[in-house]
Amino acid sequence: MGNNKTGIVIKVMGLYYTVDADGESRNCTLRGRIRQLEENKTITNPVAVGDYVNYTIQDDGSGVIESIHERTNIFSRKEKGRNSKEDIIAANCDLIVVMQSFRQPRLNLRFVDRIAVRGKMQGIPVLVCINKSDLAKEDEKKGVLEYYRNAGIDIVFVSAVTSDGLKDIYRYLEDNVSILVGFSGVGKSSILNGLFPDLDLRVKEVSSRTGKGRHTTTNVEMISVDKNTAIIDTPGMREFGLMDMEPHIVGNYFYEFAEHADKCGFMPCTHDHEPGCEIKRLVEQGTISSERYVSYLNILHSLQEYFDNMYS
Numbered sequence: 001m002g003n004n005k006t007g008i009v010i011k012v013m014g015l016y017y018t019v020d021a022d023g024e025s026r027n028c029t030l031r032g033r034i035r036q037l038e039e040n041k042t043i044t045n046p047v048a049v050g051d052y053v054n055y056t057i058q059d060d061g062s063g064v065i066e067s068i069h070e071r072t073n074i075f076s077r078k079e080k081g082r083n084s085k086e087d088i089i090a091a092n093c094d095l096i097v098v099m100q101s102f103r104q105p106r107l108n109l110r111f112v113d114r115i116a117v118r119g120k121m122q123g124i125p126v127l128v129c130i131n132k133s134d135l136a137k138e139d140e141k142k143g144v145l146e147y148y149r150n151a152g153i154d155i156v157f158v159s160a161v162t163s164d165g166l167k168d169i170y171r172y173l174e175d176n177v178s179i180l181v182g183f184s185g186v187g188k189s190s191i192l193n194g195l196f197p198d199l200d201l202r203v204k205e206v207s208s209r210t211g212k213g214r215h216t217t218t219n220v221e222m223i224s225v226d227k228n229t230a231i232i233d234t235p236g237m238r239e240f241g242l243m244d245m246e247p248h249i250v251g252n253y254f255y256e257f258a259e260h261a262d263k264c265g266f267m268p269c270t271h272d273h274e275p276g277c278e279i280k281r282l283v284e285q286g287t288i289s290s291e292r293y294v295s296y297l298n299i300l301h302s303l304q305e306y307f308d309n310m311y312s
């Protein structure tokens with residue numbers, strides 16, 4: 001059939017999708033039977049940015065998505081609550097870039113750690129990009145590097161104001177589909193503008209009242225940079241839920257723990273109250289960052305509490 005096409009989803013707005021094929025975008029809806037699939041009752045939207053889809057073209061020029069190609073991965077989150085659904089933020093990503101800033105909003109490495117756990121669980125590499133380095137003291141940067149020592153997480157410090165580090169990020173982004181996540185106000189748009197001046201994205205002032213910034217991006221959207229490079233920009237996120245993860249597996253995704261876990265007295269060990277825990281020993285000895293360990297416990301305990309409530 002001549003009107004049967006394959007494209008990539010570059011934007012999702014509720015039940016409307018923008019699909020790109022050969023540089024031409026088309027507004028699409030979703031065939032009813034896909035929308036009604038049983039599995040869709042547990043996810044917020046069956047189609048995500050980054051999905052390859054087959055679609056047909058209607059008489060009015062709009063498209064209808066008929067099928068979704070198999071995915072290499074998904075990047076998703078799941079919040080608290082019995083009825084909460086898994087929210088697939090994007091599909092088929094090569095890299096997750098978590099952006100943070102040293103000021104306004106200030107660093108929140110626990111948020112980074114949650115995303116890193118999710119990324120590692122879903123097999124997607126994670127880059128931590130810390131912006132507004134023009135406002136940071138040297139020992140603040142050193143603190144971040146120490147926090148992530150041996151964690152298998154790459155860190156780059158950048159500044160949209162001085163352009164420091166832009167080349168370093170570009171090296172990661174080039175020839176990849178990267179998803180960019182972070183709180184509103186950390187400078188995602190400013191950095192993208194600095195990297196790709198032709199794209200002309202909107203940058204808005206951080207609201208001085210909250211220091212959190214306004215939401216300038218309301219929907220997930222893929223920005224095509226060149227033939228092989230794309231960035232998926234996400235709305236400023238404040239929360240990142242891991243609520244579908246079994247507590248005892250979290251330690252597998254803290255790589256500087258996982259490589260020593262075979263020396264723990266218990267198997268599996270949650271590295272919490274168990275006697276003879278090698279991880280606790282390494283924290284006391286200073287080999288593993290004690291703050292990273294506290295961040296780990298924070299995730300562990302929130303999942304344990306969640307699972308306890310679910311099954312009681």
Ligand SMILES: Nc1nc2c(ncn2[C@@H]2O[C@H](COP(=O)(O)OP(=O)(O)O)[C@@H](O)[C@H]2O)c(=O)[nH]1
Pocket residue numbers: 131132133134135158159160161162182183184185186187188189190191202203204205206213214216236
């Ligand atoms: N000092 C400083 N301010 C920055 C930097 N990058 C962005 N900003 C400011 O931070 C605010 C939020 O930037 P924006 O790019 O809109 O953040 P987004 O919400 O993550 O897209 C704006 O007022 C920017 O001017 C930086 O590297 N240094």
Ligand SMILES: [Mg+2]
Pocket residue numbers: 188189190202203216217
């Ligand atoms: Mg923005």
Ligand SMILES: [Zn+2]
Pocket residue numbers: 261264265269270271272274276277278279280
């Ligand atoms: Zn242990």
